Amino acid sequence: MTISARRTTAVVPHHLLLGPDTHGVTRYAGEVAGAAGALVVRDARLLPEGAPAHLHVTDRLVSPDPTAAAELVETLARRVRLTVTLHDVPQPTDGPRFRERTAAYGRIVRASTAWATNSWHEHALVNRWCVADADGTVIPLPIQGASPEAGRRDVDAHVLGVFGFIYPGKGHRQVARAAAALRRSGHPVTVRVLGGAARHHEDEIDELQRSSHARGVPVEVTGRVPEAEVRDALRRVGVPVAAHRNVSASGSVNSWIAAGRRPLVRDSAYAREMAALRPGTLTLFDDSTLVPRLEDALRQPASTWIEPGTDLGPRLEDTAAAYRSWWASVAG
Structure with missing residues (x-):
């Protein structure tokens, strides 16, 4: 030494x-x-x-x-x-x-x-x-345990996935509204929330399900996903989405990347910084482009996966x- x-x-x-x-x-x-x-x-x-x-x-x-x-x-x-x-x-x-x-x-x-x-x-x-x-x-x-080279199997193609705790501003409601727009245009999408309510925000689950039901959007809330099952759960959804507004740094986005996914991420200073740090790992959207970005992802499922050989450091x-x-x- x-x-x-x-x-x-x-x-x-x-x-x-x-x-x-x-x-x-x-x-x-x-x-x-x-x-x-x-x-x-x-x-x-x-x-x-x-x-x-x-x-x-x-x-x-x-x-x-x-x-x-x-x-x-x-x-x-x-x-x-x-x-x-x-x-x-x-x-x-x-x-x-x-x-x-x-x-x-x-x-x-x-x-x-x-x-x-x-x-x-x-x-x-x-x-x-x-x-x-x-x-x-x-x-x-x-990024930990990343394996973009692994096979892509058992995907629920019409499921929009949101990962992490449920709390105001995390973006679940916006994804549900986008899902309603997609369903009106003929895409039979549903929303899967991979996580449970953050402390003191338990009422968010009921409100999300009520408002989504009113829009005709099926929403599944899994509750907390055990650590050993996170990677498979993230790989199973059709389109990964990170729509939270109040972002300083995001472990959930990194979890998507570690699972080999290229999530749709709300445009922000932080998101742009991470997109520059790891090119080819994020697809950015804003309020006006979420629905068309989701449509693109549904039509081109390969765009939601990170290309093998991408630098994830x-x-x-x-x-x-x-x-x-x-x-x-x-x-x-």
């Missing part, structure tokens, strides 16, 4: 994991920790005083109250040399708690030794709404290497 490699290994911080492993941020934090060779701690009190520590943070994982979440992270940062990756970065479409969340994220950034986001889009949101001119790094979410090992390099650069 070279001196440089030893120094990089030495600065890999403890990883503090908060929340259940079913939460996307917690699961991702554990994957990064494992790939980077980090020690994992579940209780902040077990972190050695003054040691380097890393936290993948969304305020809701720390506390339901953004202000309390910021205070807890500040307390932690006084005990350890804390670096953070910010998830679910505040945006004006967050609703009534937007100002509280921006203040909280600003405090978290100022308390940390260094900070990262998963996209330049999120980095810009932090600078615009949370801390002006703060200097963070960007380490994109990886970064992979998890690339992400871990980027983190190790970053931690080494801020260790002093």
Whole structure:
């Protein structure tokens, strides 16, 4: 091992994991920790005083109250040399708690030794709404377990699939409205929701099914898909769609890509950034083009699959290497 490699290994911080492993941020934090060779701690009190520590943070994982979440992270940062990756970065479409969340994220950034986001889009949101001119790094979410070369079998050709938690703005209702338009033009499509309701949004399922039934659109809600079954479930739908409006970074889009699918994704700064990062993996749409894009996909099913040989990087090992390099650069 070279001196440089030893120094990089030495600065890999403890990883503090908060929340259940079913939460996307917690699961991702554990994957990064494992790939980077980090020690994992579940209780902040077990972190050695003054040691380097890393936290993948969304305020809701720390506390339901953004202000309390910021205070807890500040307390932690006084005990350890804390670096953070910010998830679910505040945006004006967050609703009534937007100002509280921006203040909280600003405090978290100022308390940390260094900070990262998963996209330049999120980095810009932090600078615009949370801390002006703060200097963070960007380490994109990886694609894991991707296999676009695998066979394409047992596809339910007329099913429009939406993956992930159900909550306002995730795009389920827009997909259902588009399905109604398609059915009027002779396409016998249905909607399959691969996921369950997000916490405190259980009524969204009933509302989605009521409004869809009124439009004559069959909607199937599977509930949470077990991790071992996600890939097959994503490969089974006819057309994958990611229509959520309030996007800062999207694990669900990456899950589609990992399953070999080329999803239809709502056009946004983040979507364009990811389309440039991984050419040939996304088809973008806006409000006026969703229905024609869906029609194209139904007529040309091959367009919903990623071509074999497409570069899907970064992979998890690339992400871990980027983190190790970053931690080494801020260790002093």
